[in-house]
Amino acid sequence: MRSKLMPVLLAGAALLLPAAPAGAAEINMMTWGGHYLDTFRPVADAFEKETGHKVNIVVMSGAKDGLTKITAQRNDPQVDVWLSIESTAQAAAEAGLLAELNPELIPNMKALPKGMAGKHSVILSMSPRGIAYRKDLAPFPIKDWKDLWDPRLKGKVGMSFVIDTGSPLVMAALINGGSEKNIEPGFAKMKALKPNFAGFFKTDSESVKFLESGEFAVIGYAILANFYLKLGPDSNIKFVMPDNPKFLAPIPAAVVKGRGAEREKAAHQLVNFILSPPQQEFITGRFGQVPANPNAKLPAALNDIIPSLPLTHVYRIDWETVNKHYADWNKRWNQEIQTN
């Protein structure tokens, strides 16, 4: 009896399940956790509603953690769409982990300004970098990168070399007559900043916690997205985007190689969906970022934080050069800068 009844019950249960549309795929998108997860979950749901493709979100603790994961999965990839930062996307492309993007499957790419789409990744948004500080703990209103060297900030500045792949060093090089191709002026300038350092953080959340607790009065090279929701007229945290050079870190999306044609096509569709103006406005409005698609409106609150568009003096870091020297620079940073 039991053996006859079971197939009938299973068939009935199958009828009750929502039918997946023909050709629907299940794909995995890897991004940061926390606020990113909260933001991309509704985007994934909207995409599923529109296309039938189910999107699972895989969390990485940082872009480099994401790179480690897709490297470890090289022989059996588990991620379809990967959001990261330019330096890690470049390293992944060089390591042969990313699929070449098919522009025909991402029609929204046509609207992007020149240089926003590459062979292996496309920029979704640009994340302002600058200085975050506590208005009640900083002795003067900070406006410029050079203010970080003010003796009044002695023992008050927190910095991270690792989060943005050495970007603060490039910043220091640029204001001291160098660049990533001539990094010595950066090291010289950073050595001069040593008296002002309070400590060094290694994660985004540490930067927020230590600024909130007052351990750091200033975050010397801050990611606006980490502080965006904490800003406002009543907040004691202020974010400034210093001029010359300005840093807008591109947030690229890439399709991971080796997941099969069906999933790869769905992954392209998801990237295209994220590049559509409504999704661009939703995402950048949550993070305080500049949309890559010029047809999307800039988040209104961002007008009070960053200079008005079009931004001038935006410096585009050459990540190929940085990645080539990064291990050496990191060691030198630990030896020469991150010491008492």
Next chain:
Amino acid sequence: MRTNASAAGRLVAPGIAAVAVFFSCLGIMAYYSFLPSLGMARVGSGFTWANYGAFLGDPFSLSYLWRSLRVATYTTAIVLLLGYPVAYFMSYCRPRTRMVVSVLLLVQFFTSYVIRTYAIVLVLGRYGIINQTLQALGITQEPTRLLFNEFAVALGIVIVAIPFMVFPIYSSIAAIPPNLLTAAESLGATRSKIFREVILPMSMPGVAAGVVIVYLFNFTSFITPSLLGGGYFDMIANLIYDQAMNTQEYPLAAATSMIALLLTIFIVYAMQKLFGFMIRGTER
């Protein structure tokens, strides 16, 4: 008989599988340590000792190892000095008091490592309890730097490690038959002599277990130096993380891990020999 054997096999199989996975991971790590590193997230093929040479030939990298050994040694000694009296007290106090002390230690033990460490930030921070008290008492005018140095890291390590020392020692002391102490007392031994000649030698197996566990725990500390060292006092686990997750030189990270692992095995072996010798000495 055969049924018993197959039941035993089924029970043992998950354990064997877990051990096999563990040793497979170690094997893969050892294999990676001999591969050439081609830069960020790229690994070449072939065999090389270069990664071992890069670590062992670099005084700056070796300084992480010496620092970890030094900190692990003195923090283990401090934890032993603090933990032994607590374990002794727990063994001879009233059951109700013992329960309170045990609960306090267990709460500390089971609280998330990160939360415990952040709690120390709230105590030692610029606007933490100690600095506020010092300023309120007029001892200091401005917040004193108590965080982001060796002192903060050592304090964090000691606080976190205490339960690992207390419980093994407590188990050893609690297992000492009470009639031994009564016999020693009836033969005229003073309390200090009873402690020196009965309790201390008989608690040595617990001390040995506690010291080995705490030493290894302290040597491999990661979160505590990461949060309380503020980048100024990283230890060997932080260096390995930096090599693996930041600069993504996987073969170098694997070689550093293998060196730390071999050193750990040697330390455990040496400690076992030393404590074995001490315990045999007390039994004579």
